[in-house]
Amino acid sequence: MVTGRYADSLHNKRVVITGGASGIGLATAIRFAQEGSVVTIIDNHEDRLHSTLEKYSAIKHGVVADVSNPDEVGAAFEKIDSLMNGVDVLIANAGISVRAKFIDITPEQWKKVLGINLDGIFYTAQQAAKRMLSQGHGVILMTASTNGLVGHPYYADYNASKAGVNLLARTMALELAPTIRVNTVCPGYVLTPMQLAEYTPEMLEQVNEKIPLKRHAHPEEVAGLYAFLASAEAAYITGQHIPIDGGELA
Numbered sequence: 001m002v003t004g005r006y007a008d009s010l011h012n013k014r015v016v017i018t019g020g021a022s023g024i025g026l027a028t029a030i031r032f033a034q035e036g037s038v039v040t041i042i043d044n045h046e047d048r049l050h051s052t053l054e055k056y057s058a059i060k061h062g063v064v065a066d067v068s069n070p071d072e073v074g075a076a077f078e079k080i081d082s083l084m085n086g087v088d089v090l091i092a093n094a095g096i097s098v099r100a101k102f103i104d105i106t107p108e109q110w111k112k113v114l115g116i117n118l119d120g121i122f123y124t125a126q127q128a129a130k131r132m133l134s135q136g137h138g139v140i141l142m143t144a145s146t147n148g149l150v151g152h153p154y155y156a157d158y159n160a161s162k163a164g165v166n167l168l169a170r171t172m173a174l175e176l177a178p179t180i181r182v183n184t185v186c187p188g189y190v191l192t193p194m195q196l197a198e199y200t201p202e203m204l205e206q207v208n209e210k211i212p213l214k215r216h217a218h219p220e221e222v223a224g225l226y227a228f229l230a231s232a233e234a235a236y237i238t239g240q241h242i243p244i245d246g247g248e249l250a
Contacts (some may be wrong), residue, residue, distance in 0.1 A: 009232035011036035014084040018042045018067050019094030020059075021052040023069040023192035024143060028091055028226050033058035035227060040080055042067065042094070042124075044085035055143055067094045067120030068112075075128040086135055089230045090128035093143040095161075099198050102156040116135065117161035129172070132180050139230050140176075142169050145182040146245050166241045173239030181238040183229055188245025191216040209238050212247030
């Protein structure tokens with residue numbers, strides 16, 4: 001918890017987190033709730049969303065929506081208007097990855113990955129930005145990846161989407177300043193359900209050996225970076241992509 005001059009800067013902030021029912025999104029929702037924020041999570045898995053809300057009562061609201069569908073995103077934010085009467089912070093986090101060789105990626109897979117990872121961030125950020133401009137303040141943070149900064153084999157569609165997120169954010173930061181701050185968080189390897197579904201224990205250990213800190217990040221560590229970037233302590237940070245990767249890029 002932040003103390004001193006910037007204490008309670010997240011208290012009562014209205015926070016929307018996409019992909020908020022698992023992984024980094026869930027850890028971030030829990031962190032903001034601990035900071036006293038009013039949190040709404042958006043997730044496309046209805047059962048997972050409801051079970052998350054039952055388990056974590058501090059997360060106040062949940063809305064089911066597919067972020068790759070602009071109509072569903074628009075309806076979700078209209079519901080959020082009735083629940084919270086505005087948005088102070090958006091964490092555009094929902095994303096997927098599918099491990100496949102570039103040559104084997106089908107048009108359907110390409111469209112699905114780009115649709116969720118890039119289109120979904122565009123749709124949710126645009127809805128949030130309209131509200132933030134109207135109210136005169138706001139923070140938009142997006143989950144990108146170190147995969148959007150350097151090449152990684154077997155994730156061409158994912159890499160392309162995350163690189164797009166980084167440049168989208170920088171463009172938004174220029175257009176929306178000084179009213180709205182926009183940044184991306186670029187995690188390296190994080191021990192999430194998505195990562196565990198794609199990597200065997202042996203593959204995880206091989207990755208760890210390549211990371212200077214010799215381990216994957218915990219979702220809670222990424223959540224801490226989001227809390228900082230949304231807080232008053234980060235009031236002069238915008239237009240940046242910020243890696244959290246255990247020294248991997250170094």
